Amino acid sequence: MKLYNQGATPASVTSPVSFAGLIEKIEILRSTLRWASRLDRPEIEKLLKQATTLRDEVMGLSHKERFVQAAASAETAAGSADEGAPPQQEVERMPRERRQALMERSFIFEGTFGDNPKLLEALEIAEKAAPTDLPVLIDGESGTGKELMAKVIHANGSRTDKPFISVNCGAIPDSLLESELFGHKKGAFTGASNDRRGKFESAHTGTIFLDEIGELPLTGQVKLLRVLEAHEIQRVGSDEIISVDARIVAATNKDLRKMSEAGTFREDLFYRLSVIHVSLPALRERHDEIPLLVSYFSDEAASMLKRAPVRLTPRLRDFLLHYDYPGNIRELRNLMYRLSCLAGDTADLAQLPQDIRPKPALAVVGATASGGTDIAMPTSLSEAKRAASDEAERAFLERGLQEVGGTVAELARRFDMNRSHLQMLLKKHGIHSKDFRASRQADGSKA
Numbered sequence: 001m002k003l004y005n006q007g008a009t010p011a012s013v014t015s016p017v018s019f020a021g022l023i024e025k026i027e028i029l030r031s032t033l034r035w036a037s038r039l040d041r042p043e044i045e046k047l048l049k050q051a052t053t054l055r056d057e058v059m060g061l062s063h064k065e066r067f068v069q070a071a072a073s074a075e076t077a078a079g080s081a082d083e084g085a086p087p088q089q090e091v092e093r094m095p096r097e098r099r100q101a102l103m104e105r106s107f108i109f110e111g112t113f114g115d116n117p118k119l120l121e122a123l124e125i126a127e128k129a130a131p132t133d134l135p136v137l138i139d140g141e142s143g144t145g146k147e148l149m150a151k152v153i154h155a156n157g158s159r160t161d162k163p164f165i166s167v168n169c170g171a172i173p174d175s176l177l178e179s180e181l182f183g184h185k186k187g188a189f190t191g192a193s194n195d196r197r198g199k200f201e202s203a204h205t206g207t208i209f210l211d212e213i214g215e216l217p218l219t220g221q222v223k224l225l226r227v228l229e230a231h232e233i234q235r236v237g238s239d240e241i242i243s244v245d246a247r248i249v250a251a252t253n254k255d256l257r258k259m260s261e262a263g264t265f266r267e268d269l270f271y272r273l274s275v276i277h278v279s280l281p282a283l284r285e286r287h288d289e290i291p292l293l294v295s296y297f298s299d300e301a302a303s304m305l306k307r308a309p310v311r312l313t314p315r316l317r318d319f320l321l322h323y324d325y326p327g328n329i330r331e332l333r334n335l336m337y338r339l340s341c342l343a344g345d346t347a348d349l350a351q352l353p354q355d356i357r358p359k360p361a362l363a364v365v366g367a368t369a370s371g372g373t374d375i376a377m378p379t380s381l382s383e384a385k386r387a388a389s390d391e392a393e394r395a396f397l398e399r400g401l402q403e404v405g406g407t408v409a410e411l412a413r414r415f416d417m418n419r420s421h422l423q424m425l426l427k428k429h430g431i432h433s434k435d436f437r438a439s440r441q442a443d444g445s446k447a
C-alpha cells in the first residue's frame with residue numbers, strides 16, 4: 001500500500017492510506033495537541049490519551065498486516081529460490097523499515113516527514129539522546145528543520161511535560177543578553193522596574209533551545225559556559241545563586257568548528273554543546289523526496305485552509321520538482337501554502353512568487369536544478385516557432401490578467417479583443433481568471 005501518489009492529485013483523495021501513513025497522521029495530531037495553546041493542560045492530556053489509544057490500535061492492525069505480508073513473501077521467496085531472486089529490493093526498503101522501526105518503538109516524530117537516510121540517522125540519534133540530559137547540537141542550513149528536531153528531542157525525553165523554552169541568540173541585543181538569559185533584580189539597571197526571571201529559570205526542569213547559537217557574542221559564550229559547567233545562574237544585580245536544571249539543545253546554520261578555529265566561537269563551549277551532534281540534510285540532498293513533500297504539504301495546507309488539495313499544472317509540478325530551494329523545507333512548505341491559498345482548483349506558475357517564477361518565454365520545459373531554466377531543443381523550426389508563439393500568448397494573457405486584477409471583460413476592453421475569443425484562449429492555456437483576482441488581493445494585503 002502507498003501513502004502518497006506521485007501524480008498531481010494528493011493521495012488522500014485518490015489512493016488508500018497505509019497503516020504507516022495513518023500512524024504518521026495520528027502522530028501529527030498528537031504533536032499538534034501537545035503544542036495547542038488554546039486548550040488547558042487537562043484537556044490536552046485527555047485528548048492525547050485518546051490519540052495514543054488510537055495509534056496503538058492502528059499499530060496493532062499494522063503488525064497483523066505485516067505478519068500476513070511476511071508469511072506471503074516467505075512463500076514467494078521459497079518459490080523463487082531456484083532463480084536466485086534477491087529479497088524484495090532490500091536496499092530500497094531499508095529507509096522505510098527504519099522509520100517503521102522508530103514508529104514501533106513509539107518514537108514521536110512531531111510531524112517530521114521523510115525517509116532520507118541522513119534524516120533517519122538524525123532521528124535515530126535523537127531517539128537515543130532524548131532520554132538523557134546530554135547537550136545536543138543540531139546543525140543544518142536555514143529551514144532544514146532544526147527547531148522541529150529540538151522539539152522532537154524534547155518530546156521523546158522525560159521532560160516532555162515540562163517547559164520547552166526557545167531563545168533566539170541572534171535576536172537579543174548584547175546589552176540585554178545577560179538579563180534575557182539569567183533574569184535581573186529590580187533596579188539592576190535603568191528600566192529594570194521589577195524582578196524578572198530569565199529564560200534559564202523558565203526552562204527549569206524542561207529544555208532550553210538555544211537557536212542560532214553561532215550568533216552569541218563572545219561575552220555571552222563565557223557566561224553560558226559557566227552555566228553549563230555549574231548548572232547555576234545569577235540574576236543581573238543579584239548575589240543569589242540559583243540552581244537550574246535545564247536540558248540544553250542548541251542549533252546553528254554555521255560551522256562552529258570552523259568558527260572556533262577562527263577564534264569567533266569558544267572551542268570549549270563548542271565541545272560542551274556538541275556532546276551529541278545532529279546534522280540535518282539540505283533539501284537538495286533529498287531531491288527524490290520532493291514529490292512526497294509536495295503532496296504532504298499540499299494536504300497539510302488544504303486541511304489548514306479548509307479547501308480541497310490544490311492541483312498543479314504539469315509545468316508547475318515540473319518547476320517544483322527541479323527548483324533548488326535555498327530555503328529548504330521551509331521554502332517548499334511556504335510555497336505549497338501560498339499556492340493553496342492563491343490558486344483556484346489548479347495552481348500554475350503565475351501563483352509562484354515573482355522572484356522565483358521562470359521567465360514566460362523560457363517556461364516551456366521548466367526549471368533546472370539551479371533554479372534557472374532550460375529550453376528543450378525543438379525537433380523542427382516550425383515547432384520552435386509554435387512553442388515560442390504559444391508561450392508569448394500565455395505570457396501576454398497572464399500579464400494582462402494580472403494588470404486588470406483578473407477581470408476578463410476589462411482585459412477584452414483594454415486590448416480591443418472579442419471576449420469569447422479571449423475566454424477560449426484562456427481555456428486553451430488552462431488559465432483561470434479568478435486565480436489572478438486572488439493573487440491581486442493577496443499582494444494588496446501584503447503591502
Ligand SMILES: Nc1ncnc2c1ncn2[C@@H]1O[C@H](COP(=O)(O)OP(=O)(O)OP(=O)(O)O)[C@@H](O)[C@H]1O
Nearest residue numbers: 111112113114141142143144145146147148329330
Ligand atoms: N522533515 C520535515 N518534515 C516536515 N516538516 C518539516 C521538516 N523539516 C522542517 N519542516 C518544517 O519546515 C519549517 C522550518 O523548520 P524549522 O523552523 O524547524 O527549520 P530551521 O532549521 O530551524 O530554520 P531556520 O534556520 O531558518 O531557523 C517548519 O514549518 C517545519 O515544521
Ligand SMILES: [Mg+2]
Nearest residue numbers: 146147211251
Ligand atoms: Mg530555526
